[in-house]
Amino acid sequence: MKYYLGLDVGGTNFVAGIIDENYKIIEKAHIPAGAGRDIKEIIADMVKVSLEVVHKAGMQISDFTSWGIGMPSFVNPETNLLVHANCFGWKNVPIYSYLEPYIPLPIYIENDANCAALGETLAGGARGHENVLMLTLGTGLGGGIILNHKIYAGADMMGAELGHTKLVYNGEQCTCGQYGCAEAYCSATALIRQAKEGLKRNPDSFMAKLCDGDISRLEAKTVFEAMEQGDILAKQVIEQYIDYLSCAISSFVVIFRPEIIILGGGVANAGEILRKPLQERLLVNTYAGDEIGVPEIRLAECGNDAGLIGAAMLEKYGMDRNKKQGVEE
Amino acid sequence: MKYYLGLDVGGTNFVAGIIDENYKIIEKAHIPAGAGRDIKEIIADMVKVSLEVVHKAGMQISDFTSWGIGMPSFVNPETNLLVHANCFGWKNVPIYSYLEPYIPLPIYIENDANCAALGETLAGGARGHENVLMLTLGTGLGGGIILNHKIYAGADMMGAELGHTKLVYNGEQCTCGQYGCAEAYCSATALIRQAKEGLKRNPDSFMAKLCDGDISRLEAKTVFEAMEQGDILAKQVIEQYIDYLSCAISSFVVIFRPEIIILGGGVANAGEILRKPLQERLLVNTYAGDEIGVPEIRLAECGNDAGLIGAAMLEKYGMDRNKKQGVEE
Numbered sequence: 001m002k003y004y005l006g007l008d009v010g011g012t013n014f015v016a017g018i019i020d021e022n023y024k025i026i027e028k029a030h031i032p033a034g035a036g037r038d039i040k041e042i043i044a045d046m047v048k049v050s051l052e053v054v055h056k057a058g059m060q061i062s063d064f065t066s067w068g069i070g071m072p073s074f075v076n077p078e079t080n081l082l083v084h085a086n087c088f089g090w091k092n093v094p095i096y097s098y099l100e101p102y103i104p105l106p107i108y109i110e111n112d113a114n115c116a117a118l119g120e121t122l123a124g125g126a127r128g129h130e131n132v133l134m135l136t137l138g139t140g141l142g143g144g145i146i147l148n149h150k151i152y153a154g155a156d157m158m159g160a161e162l163g164h165t166k167l168v169y170n171g172e173q174c175t176c177g178q179y180g181c182a183e184a185y186c187s188a189t190a191l192i193r194q195a196k197e198g199l200k201r202n203p204d205s206f207m208a209k210l211c212d213g214d215i216s217r218l219e220a221k222t223v224f225e226a227m228e229q230g231d232i233l234a235k236q237v238i239e240q241y242i243d244y245l246s247c248a249i250s251s252f253v254v255i256f257r258p259e260i261i262i263l264g265g266g267v268a269n270a271g272e273i274l275r276k277p278l279q280e281r282l283l284v285n286t287y288a289g290d291e292i293g294v295p296e297i298r299l300a301e302c303g304n305d306a307g308l309i310g311a312a313m314l315e316k317y318g319m320d321r322n323k324k325q326g327v328e329e
Numbered sequence: 330m331k332y333y334l335g336l337d338v339g340g341t342n343f344v345a346g347i348i349d350e351n352y353k354i355i356e357k358a359h360i361p362a363g364a365g366r367d368i369k370e371i372i373a374d375m376v377k378v379s380l381e382v383v384h385k386a387g388m389q390i391s392d393f394t395s396w397g398i399g400m401p402s403f404v405n406p407e408t409n410l411l412v413h414a415n416c417f418g419w420k421n422v423p424i425y426s427y428l429e430p431y432i433p434l435p436i437y438i439e440n441d442a443n444c445a446a447l448g449e450t451l452a453g454g455a456r457g458h459e460n461v462l463m464l465t466l467g468t469g470l471g472g473g474i475i476l477n478h479k480i481y482a483g484a485d486m487m488g489a490e491l492g493h494t495k496l497v498y499n500g501e502q503c504t505c506g507q508y509g510c511a512e513a514y515c516s517a518t519a520l521i522r523q524a525k526e527g528l529k530r531n532p533d534s535f536m537a538k539l540c541d542g543d544i545s546r547l548e549a550k551t552v553f554e555a556m557e558q559g560d561i562l563a564k565q566v567i568e569q570y571i572d573y574l575s576c577a578i579s580s581f582v583v584i585f586r587p588e589i590i591i592l593g594g595g596v597a598n599a600g601e602i603l604r605k606p607l608q609e610r611l612l613v614n615t616y617a618g619d620e621i622g623v624p625e626i627r628l629a630e631c632g633n634d635a636g637l638i639g640a641a642m643l644e645k646y647g648m649d650r651n652k653k654q655g656v657e658e
């Protein structure tokens with residue numbers, strides 16, 4: 001049995017794990033992210049938690065052939081710099097040089113949304129499929145594309161930024177500075193904004209009661225809960241949100257025609273009351289949907305582990321050009 | 330020297346050609362499309378013009394290993410039916426069964442926009458590149474994607490329909506029936522519509538004079554000509570058009586990060602007065618453009634031959650699964 005070492009670097013926790021050939025996590029270790037600290041301390045913790053999980057499993061670094069890391073960022077393959085990791089306030093960080101001295105393995109770094117897509121394809125909702133689109137409906141709108149069983153991140157490995165494709169020309173400003181990005185309409189943050197806008201027109205909505213009148217406490221799940229309780233505004237907000245999301249997905253469908261679409265992230269926890277109407281709107285809102293159909297939308301199954309599983313498997317299923325960046329041993 | 334037999338099926342003409350290993354056209358034959366005729370007559374002419382070019386070159390069908398065909402349509406690989414070819418009014422046509430009896434070669438059929446992208450990559454503006462995006466700004470907005478030197482048309486070969494990605498949520502209705510497609514804002518037809526809308530507000534524009542007051546005669550080139558003559562409305566219309574187009578392209582860039590973007594079709598004949606400001610707006614309107622740049626936009630170089638060259642080379646550079654559809658000899 002071959003084992004794979006992965007690290008999922010999140011804004012809240014770093015989770016290291018060891019995965020077996022069947023994509024089962026056999027050991028795991030956590031450490032708080034502690035964002036805001038000095039970069040050297042964060043790097044040291046990335047190493048520490050990874051060594052810890054190897055130790056916990058009674059294994060050694062030499063038992064592995066690579067170290068796969070998922071991060072909320074991407075590496076520019078020309079400069080080998082991590083372009084930006086907003087949660088740490090990093091910009092153009094020489095991440096390989098920082099990590100290389102500590103763990104003598106080839107390092108593969110990939111965007112966390114891409115890792116999650118890979119994890120769900122290998123071990124989750126898209127098992128057995130080779131062409132998969134995954135969207136993570138969280139603070140942002142993460143997108144990951146699996147083509148022929150491998151991560152696809154564009155010709156220069158800095159693409160597949162599905163959240164920043166344009167959905168509403170000249171629309172709401174996105175966190176990225178651009179206007180009308182899909183993320184600005186389809187993330188959990190966007191859903192909350194849309195609900196708050198609705199509450200301005202209709203402050204008596206049950207949504208306000210669910211957060212005890214403190215609208216700043218409104219969450220994505222509050223909107224779904226209010227809808228299930230029969231609140232009309234919440235229903236309108238969610239129908240509009242689903243229509244935005246279906247249109248965003250329709251663009252990815254007419255480009256990639258994936259076999260399966262996986263929904264993850266906080267909003268996807270709503271489950272069938274999101275998935276089912278989304279599937280219907282996707283059919284309506286997709287070019288040639290009536291003639292050739294649309295892919296099946298499924299809910300993610302690996303939860304928070306998807307990114308870790310995908311990270312561990314980057315050596316095998318990352319983009320081919322990842323290899324060019326492997327650390328020389 | 331190996332030779333390749335191609336056929337470009339257009340709404341006006343069918344052009345057959347023989348291409349050598351250096352992607353040079355060594356012989357060509359034309360026949361009028363004669364749209365509206367019985368399907369059997371059209372099929373017969375597709376065969377006739379292809380046999381004619383072989384004869385003109387003093388060659389035989391057995392000198393070729395495939396017959397590559399570019400059409401304004403796509404084949405559903407599950408049913409082997411041509412899904413639709415609007416210019417002929419065809420729907421779900423068993424194209425392989427119709428063609429097979431006449432020319433005993435494996436047949437490769439691909440969307441004409443994809444063939445054009447391949448032709449420009451092999452022999453035109455994107456020579457030497459492996460990851461190329463081509464947009465054809467014509468009656469519609471055709472899109473073709475070359476990944477790792479091969480046509481990419483989605484997991485089921487019915488994708489890469491870039492013209493029908495959403496650009497303006499809930500916007501203008503597209504010819505496809507959907508709303509807000511990129512095609513409805515970025516095709517030549519869309520540019521003409523935008524100019525006509527402007528003329529309603531400002532009937533004294535020089536554009537009206539250029540078509541002798543008969544606005545129905547307004548063409549894309551009329552708008553560019555009026556702008557070059559200093560017409561303010563024409564300038565506004567083109568600036569708006571370029572902004573739409575740059576936003577549409579930005580979505581493809583953040584997904585694919587191609588090395589080169591090629592512009593073809595009637596609107597691209599405007600040349601530098603289109604290309605240069607479009608390059609500038611693309612940088613402004615693309616996510617992370619300021620940090621990682623945007624690809625170079627170039628004008629197509631093969632003109633009407635791009636689709637023919639691409640069609641002839643489908644055997645070598647079509648999608649791998651094309652092979653599954655090859656006619657059994």
Ligand SMILES: [Zn+2]
Pocket residue numbers: 163164174175176177178181182183184616
């Ligand atoms: Zn954005």
Ligand SMILES: [Zn+2]
Pocket residue numbers: 287492493503504505506507510511512513
């Ligand atoms: Zn359309």
